[in-house]
Amino acid sequence: MARRALLTGGNGFIGSHILAQLLDHGCTVCCAVRTQEKGDKILRDFATQQSQITITIVPDIVAPGAYDTAVQGTPAFDAVYHTASPFTYANAGSNLQFLEPAIKGTLNLLKAVKDNAPSVKRVIWTGSCASVIDYDNLVADPPRIYTEADWNPVTWEEAVNGDPSKAYRGSKLFAEREEAGNQRFVVCARQFDFQDVCDILRSHHPELSERTPLGKPGTRSLPPGAYSIDNSKVKKFLGVEFRSLEETVLDAARCMLDIERNEKQALST
Ligand SMILES: NC(=O)c1ccc[n+]([C@@H]2O[C@H](COP(=O)([O-])OP(=O)(O)OC[C@H]3O[C@@H](n4cnc5c(N)ncnc54)[C@H](OP(=O)(O)O)[C@@H]3O)[C@@H](O)[C@H]2O)c1
Numbered sequence: 512m513a514r515r516a517l518l519t520g521g522n523g524f525i526g527s528h529i530l531a532q533l534l535d536h537g538c539t540v541c542c543a544v545r546t547q548e549k550g551d552k553i554l555r556d557f558a559t560q561q562s563q564i565t566i567t568i569v570p571d572i573v574a575p576g577a578y579d580t581a582v583q584g585t586p587a588f589d590a591v592y593h594t595a596s597p598f599t600y601a602n603a604g605s606n607l608q609f610l611e612p613a614i615k616g617t618l619n620l621l622k623a624v625k626d627n628a629p630s631v632k633r634v635i636w637t638g639s640c641a642s643v644i645d646y647d648n649l650v651a652d653p654p655r656i657y658t659e660a661d662w663n664p665v666t667w668e669e670a671v672n673g674d675p676s677k678a679y680r681g682s683k684l685f686a687e688r689e690e691a692g693n694q695r696f697v698v699c700a701r702q703f704d705f706q707d708v709c710d711i712l713r714s715h716h717p718e719l720s721e722r723t724p725l726g727k728p729g730t731r732s733l734p735p736g737a738y739s740i741d742n743s744k745v746k747k748f749l750g751v752e753f754r755s756l757e758e759t760v761l762d763a764a765r766c767m768l769d770i771e772r773n774e775k776q777a778l779s780t
Contacts (some may be wrong), residue, residue, distance in 0.1 A: 517588045520595035522549045534560045541565045543581045572616035578623035587630035594637045606671050607677035613682035642683040650736040657697045658741045685744050699740040700753035706732040711760045
């Protein structure tokens, strides 16, 4: 675990979880975000660990040299975590707005580290199964089992001119292909389908039965030939132990119910 890290996208979903883990392990973290308001929100969200956090503003990750100053921390960083990348389709005006920050932002960061941050021993970049899986052919005979050796077949042409999902898949593919010289890990616990999710919810939260589809309890809804992922590499080399599907679904449900309860309370006061 790093002792002093630079984290991009620390205000995002994945980034905030990485930040929480780093802080809990005693690491000090500099969060690179687009605006001071986003940095202030991080400081509020992690109020009890504020002393371990600093904020640096990188307004445009596409601009040449965008990260050159941010990577030069004092004391120097020993690791960089890069999660900043377009993920929400709603925020993208065009496919290029998806592709450019993903590709140029990543290249800018890697170049900045190479040229200006010799203390950095490791750069961790969040890829996606989107750069691995062929989402246009999810079912096959025999079923596909994807590994770190696989790349989705999206072309640059499709990424620029196709629907937004092609832009996202392209953004992850081309950003990774440009620079993936080292280790690639696909982090995926298991195959599951939404019948499993409904069955778990209905058995633990009968009060939600009106809001949980019934489907055909106890059956599989995935078609024969549906793809799966071989996760042996991440388990072997990083020692990852995955949570059960039941724990994951129930945790997510608990969080959503908390949010709903808080929103209702806020509206009634
Ligand atoms: N969530 C998943 O299930 C999942 C699965 C696989 C991979 N990933 C990968 O994990 C990373 C983070 O995803 P997430 O789920 O945490 O998404 P998220 O909550 O939408 O967070 C995205 C982060 O990237 C930043 N960002 C987006 N567009 C940017 C741009 N043009 N310039 C600078 N910063 C930009 C956002 O900052 P602003 O607030 O300033 O926009 C935010 O900090 C992405 O690389 C994504 O591909 C996510």
